[in-house]
Amino acid sequence: MIYDVIIIGAGVTGSAVARELSRYRANVLVMDKGEDVCTGTSKANSAIVHAGYDCVPGSLMAKMNVRGNELMGDLARDLEIPFKRNGSMVVCIHKEELGGLEELYERGKKNGVPGLRLLNREECLSVEPNLSENVEGALYAETAGIVCPFKLTIAMAEHANQNGVDFVFNTEAEKLWRDEEGIWNIQTANGRYRTRIVVNAAGVYADVFHNMVSESKIHITPRRGDYCLLDRNVGDFVKHTIFPQPTKLGKGILVAPTIHGNVIVGPTAIDIEDKEAVATTQEGIDELISKAEMHVRHLPIRQVITSFAGLRAHEDHHEFILGEPEDAPGFMDCAGIESPGLTSSPAIGEYIGGLIRDRLTLEKKEHWIATRRDVLDPQTLSVEERNELIRKNPAYGQIICRCETVTEGEILDAIHRPLGARSLDGVKRRTRAGMGRCQAGFCSPRVMEILVRELGLPMEKITKSGGNSRIVLGRSKEVKE
Ligand SMILES: Cc1cc2nc3c(=O)[nH]c(=O)nc-3n(C[C@H](O)[C@H](O)[C@H](O)COP(=O)(O)OP(=O)(O)OC[C@H]3O[C@@H](n4cnc5c(N)ncnc54)[C@H](O)[C@@H]3O)c2cc1C
Numbered sequence: 016m017i018y019d020v021i022i023i024g025a026g027v028t029g030s031a032v033a034r035e036l037s038r039y040r041a042n043v044l045v046m047d048k049g050e051d052v053c054t055g056t057s058k059a060n061s062a063i064v065h066a067g068y069d070c071v072p073g074s075l076m077a078k079m080n081v082r083g084n085e086l087m088g089d090l091a092r093d094l095e096i097p098f099k100r101n102g103s104m105v106v107c108i109h110k111e112e113l114g115g116l117e118e119l120y121e122r123g124k125k126n127g128v129p130g131l132r133l134l135n136r137e138e139c140l141s142v143e144p145n146l147s148e149n150v151e152g153a154l155y156a157e158t159a160g161i162v163c164p165f166k167l168t169i170a171m172a173e174h175a176n177q178n179g180v181d182f183v184f185n186t187e188a189e190k191l192w193r194d195e196e197g198i199w200n201i202q203t204a205n206g207r208y209r210t211r212i213v214v215n216a217a218g219v220y221a222d223v224f225h226n227m228v229s230e231s232k233i234h235i236t237p238r239r240g241d242y243c244l245l246d247r248n249v250g251d252f253v254k255h256t257i258f259p260q261p262t263k264l265g266k267g268i269l270v271a272p273t274i275h276g277n278v279i280v281g282p283t284a285i286d287i288e289d290k291e292a293v294a295t296t297q298e299g300i301d302e303l304i305s306k307a308e309m310h311v312r313h314l315p316i317r318q319v320i321t322s323f324a325g326l327r328a329h330e331d332h333h334e335f336i337l338g339e340p341e342d343a344p345g346f347m348d349c350a351g352i353e354s355p356g357l358t359s360s361p362a363i364g365e366y367i368g369g370l371i372r373d374r375l376t377l378e379k380k381e382h383w384i385a386t387r388r389d390v391l392d393p394q395t396l397s398v399e400e401r402n403e404l405i406r407k408n409p410a411y412g413q414i415i416c417r418c419e420t421v422t423e424g425e426i427l428d429a430i431h432r433p434l435g436a437r438s439l440d441g442v443k444r445r446t447r448a449g450m451g452r453c454q455a456g457f458c459s460p461r462v463m464e465i466l467v468r469e470l471g472l473p474m475e476k477i478t479k480s481g482g483n484s485r486i487v488l489g490r491s492k493e494v495k496e
Contacts, residue, residue: 017198018042018210019375023188023224026057028349029216030171031360035368037178039377045180048187050481051441052434053168055218057357058444059293059325061269061279062164065355066103066156068123068131069261075335077126079359084158086361094170095389096163097274103159103256106139106310108149115260116154130157143253145311159256161274164357165444166389174387176433185481191227199345212371214347219290219328221350229340233350237290238327240282241299246452249315250276259310266354268306275447280307295322320452327353337363338370347371390428390445394420416458418451426462430469437470439463440480
């Protein structure tokens with residue numbers, strides 16, 4: 016079979032392109048080496064929907080950021096993605112840096128960012144009392160928001176799948192070439208795939224594929240960002256996303272509420288070689304705490320419930336690379352998608368989807384399902400509605416994750432929906448089971464039992480996140496010959 020389009024990478028970028036293409040009559044496949052959607056950088060970031068004031072005017076980054084921000088509201092509504100415009104503040108703690116805020120403000124205006132305002136010290140402290148006493152002023156952006164990065168990615172992928180896009184997991188693209196018929200071939204351990212168009216949405220590996228097919232080489236450095244996540248009992252520490260002034264290395268260490276009511280602190284910006292190295296380090300954590308404490312006071316750092324790191328796909332020119340290289344027709348890059356890649360994803364989907372539509376002269380489907388429903392959360396219902404739900408389906412009365420109050424009904428929904436969960440992390444990203452204070456200490460065995468029962472697998476086959484991440488290796492008291 017020859018596909019019309021194969022997308023390498025089921026992160027937020029690949030999923031956004033897939034969703035856009037699902038509007039048209041075409042055979043589209045998304046391929047990922049991971050066991051699920053959202054196993055790369057899209058799962059480990061600040062989850063901020065940036066306003067777009069700090070990108071270089073005229074750049075693709077600026078255009079995609081502002082357009083992505085604009086699209087996010089309707090997308091979140093249609094696909095039931097948790098999203099809120101909480102506003103952001105770039106805070107200045109030295110008088111001599113106030114000029115930098117004005118530059119950002121002007122840049123934002125050039126980029127077409129609405130709702131920007133410069134705040135003085137008193138205005139800053141009145142809206143955010145936990146800001147440093149040294150605060151001199153801030154740039155306020157009312158369109159900035161916070162989103163659930165897992166649900167954003169999963170929702171777009173599910174929506175694409177619901178509208179006919181196929182997904183294949185545990186399938187690593189190894190080699191890529193265009194044959195004499197002009198068809199792209201993708202070699203994997205599970206066989207060869209053929210397609211008219213390839214979309215390169217492979218995150219930190221996008222340079223590998225680009226360089227396989229084009230003479231104009233690119234280079235991506237994995238730039239690690241370490242984070243601390245604080246418990247929900249301090250979730251009101253700040254209301255807005257608090258940034259320092261951006262530097263060459265990025266947007267700096269922020270303190271922000273998350274859409275689920277935690278507080279996130281980070282990220283660092285450490286250039287490394289290894290494209291898989293996502294372990295945090297003590298130095299990274301110390302650095303992020305000391306830098307965060309320059310802009311806020313009484314940071315409740317004792318309320319840390321976990322730390323994690325993500326890798327930015329930093330291309331040497333710090334710009335998104337979107338579209339076909341001149342010498343590789345039919346090969347569509349989505350490379351160098353570092354921050355604001357999450358924000359930009361709906362716009363990247365729209366842009367790349369449009370290029371492919373025109374190139375293959377694709378026709379719109381008559382029946383495109385425009386909405387998608389999320390895993391039903393009984394906490395969003397009234398008491399009467401919840402009682403009715405439990406009466407009809409008692410699984411919604413069984414609490415499995417105590418910290419996040421996740422029921423068995425939600426876990427069953429997560430497993431049995433399109434592109435359903437197959438691992439502990441898959442369940443976690445769809446329901447939040449295991450994301451709370453005890454970090455899955457209590458609910459892991461119970462979620463594993465549900466996975467065993469529902470997927471018909473032996474306990475030894477249940478993994479944390481696919482591959483070799485098995486949790487149970489065998490019975491401890493089993494007598495072995
Ligand atoms: C520390 C940090 C903070 C950030 N904060 C923000 C923020 O607040 N707001 C914002 O807008 N953006 C933010 N970003 C950027 C954003 O997270 C990324 O731009 C976005 O997630 C990139 O998505 P992607 O789909 O391109 O890459 P990924 O999510 O990494 O997806 C790539 C996929 O390709 C797959 N893949 C790779 N190689 C192969 C292969 N050979 N075969 C098959 N599959 C393969 C991987 O398994 C992976 O699933 C941040 C990034 C980091 C690291």
